[in-house]
Amino acid sequence: MALHFERAEYTARLERLTEKMREEKLDAVLLFAQESMYWLTGYDTFGYCFFQSLVVKADGSMVLITRSADLRQARHTSTIDNIVVWVDRLNADPTMDLKNLLSEMDLLGARIGIEYDTHGMTGRVARLIDNQLMSFGQIVDASYLVSRLRLIKSPAEIAYVERAAALADDALDAALALIAPGADEADILAAMQGAVFAGGGDYPANEFIIGSGADALLCRYKAGRRKLDATDQLTLEWAGASAHYHAAMMRTVIIGEATHRHQELYSACLETIRAIETVLRPGHTFGDVFDTHARIMDERGLTRHRLNACGYSLGARFSPSWMEHQMFHAGNTEEILPDMSLFVHMIIMDSDTGAAMTLGQTYLTTAEAPRALSRHSLDFLNR
Numbered sequence: 109m110a111l112h113f114e115r116a117e118y119t120a121r122l123e124r125l126t127e128k129m130r131e132e133k134l135d136a137v138l139l140f141a142q143e144s145m146y147w148l149t150g151y152d153t154f155g156y157c158f159f160q161s162l163v164v165k166a167d168g169s170m171v172l173i174t175r176s177a178d179l180r181q182a183r184h185t186s187t188i189d190n191i192v193v194w195v196d197r198l199n200a201d202p203t204m205d206l207k208n209l210l211s212e213m214d215l216l217g218a219r220i221g222i223e224y225d226t227h228g229m230t231g232r233v234a235r236l237i238d239n240q241l242m243s244f245g246q247i248v249d250a251s252y253l254v255s256r257l258r259l260i261k262s263p264a265e266i267a268y269v270e271r272a273a274a275l276a277d278d279a280l281d282a283a284l285a286l287i288a289p290g291a292d293e294a295d296i297l298a299a300m301q302g303a304v305f306a307g308g309g310d311y312p313a314n315e316f317i318i319g320s321g322a323d324a325l326l327c328r329y330k331a332g333r334r335k336l337d338a339t340d341q342l343t344l345e346w347a348g349a350s351a352h353y354h355a356a357m358m359r360t361v362i363i364g365e366a367t368h369r370h371q372e373l374y375s376a377c378l379e380t381i382r383a384i385e386t387v388l389r390p391g392h393t394f395g396d397v398f399d400t401h402a403r404i405m406d407e408r409g410l411t412r413h414r415l416n417a418c419g420y421s422l423g424a425r426f427s428p429s430w431m432e433h434q435m436f437h438a439g440n441t442e443e444i445l446p447d448m449s450l451f452v453h454m455i456i457m458d459s460d461t462g463a464a465m466t467l468g469q470t471y472l473t474t475a476e477a478p479r480a481l482s483r484h485s486l487d488f489l490n491r
Contacts, residue, residue: 179191218245313428316329356468
């Protein structure tokens, strides 16, 4: 089997999950998030765009219900022994197959948790499941049960995160070698993604962000390429990915002579990220990180130009997003603990002057100060 971890690692994860299920008094959980299935069993597929679910009972037994196209995928990439195939056909309703499976697993009348908040669960599927199970047992929202367990990375996971960070650095090296007046965004993007692939990495869970000129103020990918002007700005957000584990970075590179506004915004980014490093440690919360970000940006008069979040947890994720649930935003009481991989980003988009500036990197938390995983400095980038 093509497993990325020793079986003992998967056994330990299952024990953590079932212990948490007992605390929550859950007889079973229905996992729909692909990253939950991957973390728990190694199951690696993009088949979650169709209906599938991993049923996990409190006694540790598991059954996957999926399509025939993923039968061999599950056997080859996971520790799952029991697999049930629902049949593609006109007007198929796989939630009925799921209900029958739950009955066979002696879960009638049970307290069952469901992962609703995931890209693997469409609104239509949620409605069908609720209709099928409304009188079957007690249904509770367990969207963040596995998500929170995944926050703390094991030593084996950290090794993949560190490899992902090295690949992200390689991608930046490849970009910087090309960024200059007249350079084509297509060449820069191809070099960055190529560096990750050449280093044995994976596709990221979402597209790399690349935008120059006015598009440098966007923090989402958009189609279309342009060539850099003699005086320009280029915003990049990308991630190295290894065994689906991500380490993200973000930079705005200035081409030609930097304006005073660019220097001013960079100074705000650097001051803020350095201040965040003093609270990105145990004893603080995710909300404390955002409050630090907001305080410094607001003191500099940048309230209208900053975002309402400044980073998030990273790990093994599947498209369409490498972001995990836990984000740095106001009021988030999630505690910062050792061995979390956390992406901190400073994003300032000044639409008044047309100036963009970003600065971001991934950290591994420790018992004390966080450890930046990039070999690159946070210096101002000017080409």
